[in-house]
Amino acid sequence: MIRILLAEDQHLIRGALLALIGLEPDMEVVADLDNGDDIVPTALRLLPDVAVLDIELPGTDGLTAAATLRQELPETKVLILTGLGHPGHLSRALEAQVGGFMRKNAPSEELADALRRVAKGQRFLDPALVETALKAGANPLTEREADVLRAAAEGGTTTDIGNALFLSPATVRNYLSNAISKLDARNRIDAIRIAQQSGWI
Amino acid sequence: MIRILLAEDQHLIRGALLALIGLEPDMEVVADLDNGDDIVPTALRLLPDVAVLDIELPGTDGLTAAATLRQELPETKVLILTGLGHPGHLSRALEAQVGGFMRKNAPSEELADALRRVAKGQRFLDPALVETALKAGANPLTEREADVLRAAAEGGTTTDIGNALFLSPATVRNYLSNAISKLDARNRIDAIRIAQQSGWI
DNA sequence: CAGCGGCAGTGACAGATGTCATCAATCGCC
DNA sequence: GGCGATTGATGACATCTGTCACTGCCGCTG
Numbered sequence: 001m002i003r004i005l006l007a008e009d010q011h012l013i014r015g016a017l018l019a020l021i022g023l024e025p026d027m028e029v030v031a032d033l034d035n036g037d038d039i040v041p042t043a044l045r046l047l048p049d050v051a052v053l054d055i056e057l058p059g060t061d062g063l064t065a066a067a068t069l070r071q072e073l074p075e076t077k078v079l080i081l082t083g084l085g086h087p088g089h090l091s092r093a094l095e096a097q098v099g100g101f102m103r104k105n106a107p108s109e110e111l112a113d114a115l116r117r118v119a120k121g122q123r124f125l126d127p128a129l130v131e132t133a134l135k136a137g138a139n140p141l142t143e144r145e146a147d148v149l150r151a152a153a154e155g156g157t158t159t160d161i162g163n164a165l166f167l168s169p170a171t172v173r174n175y176l177s178n179a180i181s182k183l184d185a186r187n188r189i190d191a192i193r194i195a196q197q198s199g200w201i
Numbered sequence: 202m203i204r205i206l207l208a209e210d211q212h213l214i215r216g217a218l219l220a221l222i223g224l225e226p227d228m229e230v231v232a233d234l235d236n237g238d239d240i241v242p243t244a245l246r247l248l249p250d251v252a253v254l255d256i257e258l259p260g261t262d263g264l265t266a267a268a269t270l271r272q273e274l275p276e277t278k279v280l281i282l283t284g285l286g287h288p289g290h291l292s293r294a295l296e297a298q299v300g301g302f303m304r305k306n307a308p309s310e311e312l313a314d315a316l317r318r319v320a321k322g323q324r325f326l327d328p329a330l331v332e333t334a335l336k337a338g339a340n341p342l343t344e345r346e347a348d349v350l351r352a353a354a355e356g357g358t359t360t361d362i363g364n365a366l367f368l369s370p371a372t373v374r375n376y377l378s379n380a381i382s383k384l385d386a387r388n389r390i391d392a393i394r395i396a397q398q399s400g401w402i
Numbered sequence: 403c404a405g406c407g408g409c410a411g412t413g414a415c416a417g418a419t420g421t422c423a424t425c426a427a428t429c430g431c432c
Numbered sequence: 433g434g435c436g437a438t439t440g441a442t443g444a445c446a447t448c449t450g451t452c453a454c455t456g457c458c459g460c461t462g
Binding site: 009010011012013014015016017018019020022023034081083102103104105106107108109110111152153154155156157160185186187188189190191192193194 | 210211212213214215216217218219220221223224235282284303304305306307308309310311312353354355356357358361386387388389390391392393394395
């Protein structure tokens with residue numbers, strides 16, 4: 001029997017996933033959560049075989065929780081289950097050494113298959129997303145450039161960003177200029193859009 | 202027996218919803234689609250009691266399909282089922298006179314309840330979203346202002362936007378300035394963010 | 403029919419943005 | 433120790449953006 005922890009904030013989807021997994025005779029959902037902060041404590045208590053984590057969660061996001069689980073409880077495998085699947089998310093998931101990564105638009109029979117493979121310690125990665133991620137390449141931004149771009153996405157002026165990150169406005173403009181150039185964007189709006197679509201910020 | 206048409210592009214979610222509805226003895230899914238373009242033709246052929254439509258779909262989006270269904274097939278009720286639920290989406294759904302509007306983070310028992318009510322011709326609206334929509338108020342932007350803002354979100358310069366919409370760059374700036382002022386934003390980035398979060402563009 | 407609001411445009415101006423050259427401190431790495 | 437990358441900063445410059453005033457043309461609506 002594969003014991004599963006399920007973290008998904010959209011209740012309806014979680015209920016539906018419960019129904020779906022309930023159809024498999026060799027699987028059992030031992031916990032279903034709607035908050036990322038509960039993942040690690042619950043896993044430590046129940047020691048599930050596989051944790052199915054959404055990325056967009058209230059509290060700790062799924063990728064961060066996956067990295068923590070890897071440290072604290074290497075026996076529990078992680079299957080990341082995400083909606084859109086930005087290429088950058090796959091990279092971050094691989095860094096956290098997750099067992100699997102699938103998108104919600106995969107065929108529904110594939111979930112049970114993926115769960116069994118991940119439980120056995122095998123890898124399961126969404127092939128379409130791997131292709132996109134390889135094409136998009138690695139994140140070209142430095143940490144600071146990503147920080148500045150993230151702050152710029154809030155809509156503030158260069159000065160606002162500088163105040164938020166304790167940087168001189170001129171320095172902010174340099175980082176933004178670098179990011180715009182690296183992303184081959186036309187201006188900061190374009191850069192923000194590209195970085196968000198690639199999952200880099 | 203309530204006959205249901207289901208349109209949801211994320212296969213996994215669709216399979217899970219099928220499993221969930223399959224648990225109800227008085228309901229039957231007669232069609233499940235992953236493309237918005239198929240909704241109206243399929244509904245005309247099968248005459249379902251309720252169409253459950255996601256908003257974000259490949260091809261025709263769920264709200265547009267809902268409006269068409271209302272015209273072509275008033276007997277079939279529509280239940281919009283969406284992930285994030287921007288307030289503006291609710292307004293558009295009400296204009297299309299949908300039977301129900303619920304978010305995917307509603308409790309899963311609520312889906313069957315909502316389906317039964319909508320099938321009977323009653324209304325079912327997500328209460329939390331109604332509250333947010335009332336607080337946000339109506340879309341303050343004119344059609345042209347929204348067009349320009351949408352184009353600006355692509356990341357182009359004022360001139361690019363002007364070329365795309367066949368407007369003088371100066372006119373584009375005037376519309377953007379109006380939009381920024383109406384949305385109480387600090388610049389176009391802020392305006393784009395606010396309008397997107399409210400579902401106005 | 404007068405008035406209002408949306409649409410489209412022009413010109414002017416201050417301020418924000420994007421680019422570039424240049425400098426300096428720090429850190430990892432060969 | 434030297435090299436390159438990253439971080440942080442300054443100054444100068446051209447360009448883009450946001451704002452304002454003002455004009456004209458529709459299409460409603462009271």
